């Protein structure tokens with residue numbers, strides 16, 4: 001009799017333990033912590049409040065006046081004087097190779113062709129919808145210096161938006177090579 005009673009209790013306890021571990025509402029909950037030693041790590045979770053900072057914001061902003069490694073600040077103001085100076089002073093720091101030209105062409109196909117057209121004539125499908133189509137690289141823009149191209153890609157001009165957030169500086173310089181090819185002043189393929 002006592003044996004039965006005891007085994008009844010044992011199975012009840014087992015059932016409680018088994019069912020306790022499933023059916024919890026929070027899928028991340030570990031269930032009952034029988035020995036919680038070291039269960040909870042004191043580490044700070046990403047994107048959560050960080051008590052080490054006075055404002056408790058975990059994702060810190062870069063310190064004012066600092067730049068990312070390898071980043072070259074663009075020293076020209078977004079005005080006419082900056083545009084003219086960039087055109088006069090900037091030289092393409094990316095040496096032209098076949099690979100660079102190929103990358104330039106690929107980037108052009110992703111970011112520019114819909115407005116400027118495959119040959120840079122300003123006849124891409126989006127250009128037709130713009131109030132003013134982009135001028136042809138090999139026409140009005142034939143003598144546009146590299147620095148001005150880079151400046152325009154960086155800040156935007158008229159109906160063309162800035163591409164600084166989509167393209168790294170290196171990618172913009174590779175595009176300059178490709179635009180010059182479309183200006184017919186570069187003959188590398």
Ligand code: HEC
Pocket residue numbers: 108111112113114115116126130132133134135141144148149152153157158159160161163175176179
């Ligand atoms: C939304 C359409 C659009 C896209 C996308 C676009 N452009 Fe333009 N682009 C224009 C228009 C319009 C102009 C003429 C701007 C003006 O002179 O007012 C222009 C002008 C230019 C010029 C001449 C700049 C100057 O200083 O006169 C260059 C070079 C150029 N684009 C290159 C590019 C490259 C490279 C890309 C791709 C990264 C690109 N554009 C993407 C519409 C576009």
